[in-house]
Amino acid sequence: MKENLPNLFKQNKEKDSAAAACSSCLMVTSSSNSVSQSIPWLFNSARFVFSHTDSEGYKVYQANVNPSYVYYLHFYDEGAFYDGFWVVNDREGEYHEDEGRVFVYNSDYDECPTDTRDNWYYFVDDDWVYSDSISMQAC
DSSP, X not given: OGGGHHHHHHHHHHHHHHHHTSOSEEEEEESOHHHHHHSTTTTTTOOEEEEEEOTTSOEEEEEEEETTEEEEEEEEOOOTTSOOEEEEESSSSOXXXXXXXXXXXXXXXXXXXXXXXXXXXXXXXXXXXXXXXXXXXXX
């Protein structure tokens, strides 16, 4: 068992280094007008600024859309059998699939949101819709 400890430490250190290299300001962008208009405050508009690092070493970002609404871009880990995903919602460590509480997620597992490819889904009319026009860009 002891011989595994250095490897685990090395993996966590590499993960922390990757998370540290992530941009400190991000925007969810879309080149599609219909997608952009579905959640106008989010696409090509909201700036998610680094807030803190969660207990797993992933960055948590926050966007103050107006004085009443704060939204988070964070990594949500579903558990041991799933890799987890990046999501924008109204809770920094939780995930609730309800209209007005969750907005986009990515099905790729990456250390930084900008490393995710175009596998983004947005939540509209109580359903997830895939769009390859969505990406995560540094501000």
